[in-house]
Amino acid sequence: xxxxxxxxxxxxxxxxxxxxxxxxxxxxxxxxxxxxxxxxxxxxxxxxxxxxxxxxxxxxxxxxxxxxxxxxxxxxxxxxxxxxxxxxxxxxxxxxxxxxxxxxxxxxxxxxxxxxxxxxxxxxxxxxxxxxxxxxxxxxxxxxxxxxxxxxxxxxxxxxxxxxxxxxxxxxxxxxxxxx
Amino acid sequence: xxxxxxxxxxxxxxxxxxxxxxxxxxxxxxxxxxxxxxxxxxxxxxxxxxxxxxxxxxxxxxxxxxxxxxxxxxxxxxxxxxxxxxxxxxxxxxxxxxxxxxxxxxxxxxxxxxxxxxxxxxxxxxxxxxxxxxxxxxxxxxxxxxxxxxxxxxxxxxxxxxxxxxxxxxxxxxxxxx
Numbered sequence: 001x002x003x004x005x006x007x008x009x010x011x012x013x014x015x016x017x018x019x020x021x022x023x024x025x026x027x028x029x030x031x032x033x034x035x036x037x038x039x040x041x042x043x044x045x046x047x048x049x050x051x052x053x054x055x056x057x058x059x060x061x062x063x064x065x066x067x068x069x070x071x072x073x074x075x076x077x078x079x080x081x082x083x084x085x086x087x088x089x090x091x092x093x094x095x096x097x098x099x100x101x102x103x104x105x106x107x108x109x110x111x112x113x114x115x116x117x118x119x120x121x122x123x124x125x126x127x128x129x130x131x132x133x134x135x136x137x138x139x140x141x142x143x144x145x146x147x148x149x150x151x152x153x154x155x156x157x158x159x160x161x162x163x164x165x166x167x168x169x170x171x172x173x174x175x176x177x178x179x180x
Numbered sequence: 181x182x183x184x185x186x187x188x189x190x191x192x193x194x195x196x197x198x199x200x201x202x203x204x205x206x207x208x209x210x211x212x213x214x215x216x217x218x219x220x221x222x223x224x225x226x227x228x229x230x231x232x233x234x235x236x237x238x239x240x241x242x243x244x245x246x247x248x249x250x251x252x253x254x255x256x257x258x259x260x261x262x263x264x265x266x267x268x269x270x271x272x273x274x275x276x277x278x279x280x281x282x283x284x285x286x287x288x289x290x291x292x293x294x295x296x297x298x299x300x301x302x303x304x305x306x307x308x309x310x311x312x313x314x315x316x317x318x319x320x321x322x323x324x325x326x327x328x329x330x331x332x333x334x335x336x337x338x339x340x341x342x343x344x345x346x347x348x349x350x351x352x353x354x355x356x357x358x
C-alpha cells in the first residue's frame with residue numbers, strides 16, 4: 001500500500017484498531033488483576049469474562065498484525081530521528097504480537113485443563129484433549145507473557161517521556177489516536 | 181523507513197532481553213515450572229512409601245463441632261492456600277498439587293506434579309508422611325522443613341502467620357479433603 005501519511009500520523013484503520021484494542025484490554029486488565037486473586041472454585045464468572053474479552057482482544061490484535069504488514073507505514077513526528085521512532089514502533093508491534101500470542105496460548109491452556117472456551121456464553125468446544133503437560137506448558141508462557149507486556153507498557157511510557165523531552169514529540173502519541 | 185543496523189540490534193537486544201526476563205518471572209514469583217512430570221503413583225508404590233508407618237485413618241476420625249463463625253474463620257484462613265491448591269477429588273494440580281485426602285499420604289505423590297528434586301529427596305529419605313503434626317510443622321516454616329522446595333509461603337508481604345491460623349488451615353483441610 002502506498003498511501004502517503006503526514007509525519008507522526010497514522011491511518012484511520014490503525015487508529016480505530018488502536019482504540020478498540022486499548023478499550024477492550026483496559027476493561028480486561030481489571031479482570032486479569034483480580035482473577036488470580038480470586039480463590040479457586042469462585043472464578044467461574046470472572047473466567048467467562050476473561051475468555052470473552054480475550055477473544056475480542058486477540059482477534060483485534062490479529063487484524064492489527066495484518067495491518068502492520070499491509071497497511072500504510074507511518075513516518076516519525078517532525079524532528080524525531082528514524083532510529084528513535086523505530087524503538088516506539090517495535091514496542092507497539094511487540095505488544096500487539098504478545099496480546100495475539102496470549103489469546104492463542106490461552107485457548108490451548110483452557111483446553112489443557114479441560115475447559116471449554118466461552119465467548120459471552122457461546123461455547124467454543126474443546127478441540128484438544130485435556131492434558132496436564134499441555135496445561136502446564138501453555139500456562140507458564142501465558143503467565144510469563146503477562147509479565148512481558150507489563151514491561152513493554154513501562155518502557156513504552158519511559159521511552160515516550162524521553163522522546164517528548166528530547167524531540168518534543170508530545171504525549172498524545174502514547175495513547176490511541178492518529179498520532180504515532 | 182531507514183533504520184540503522186545499530187538501532188535494530190539494540191531493539192532486538194532490549195526486547196529479547198526483557199522477554200527472557202519475563203520467561204523467568206513465573207518461576208521466580210510463583211515457583212512454577214513450564215514442565216509437567218509424567219510420574220503417576222500406583223497404590224503399590226504408595227504402600228511401599230508407607231511401609232513401617234502405623235497411622236490412623238484421619239478421615240475416619242470425627243471432627244470437632246464448630247460454630248458457623250468458626251467454620252467461616254477456618255475458610256477465611258485457608259483463602260490464600262486456595263489460590264494454588266485444589267481440594268476436591270480429581271481436581272487439577274495448579275501452582276501447587278491437588279490436596280484431596282492429603283492426610284495419611286506420603287509427601288510428593290500427586291500425579292504429574294513437578295515437585296522439586298530437593299522436596300522429593302527429603303520426602304523419600306525421611307519417609308515423610310502428611311500427618312496433621314507434620315503439616316503444622318511444614319506450614320509453620322516450609323523452607324526450613326523442606327529446604328529448596330518451591331512453595332512460596334508466606335504468600336505475601338505482611339501475611340501474619342500464627343499457630344491459631346495454622347490450626348485452622350489444617351482443620352479446614354481435614355474437612356474439605358475427605
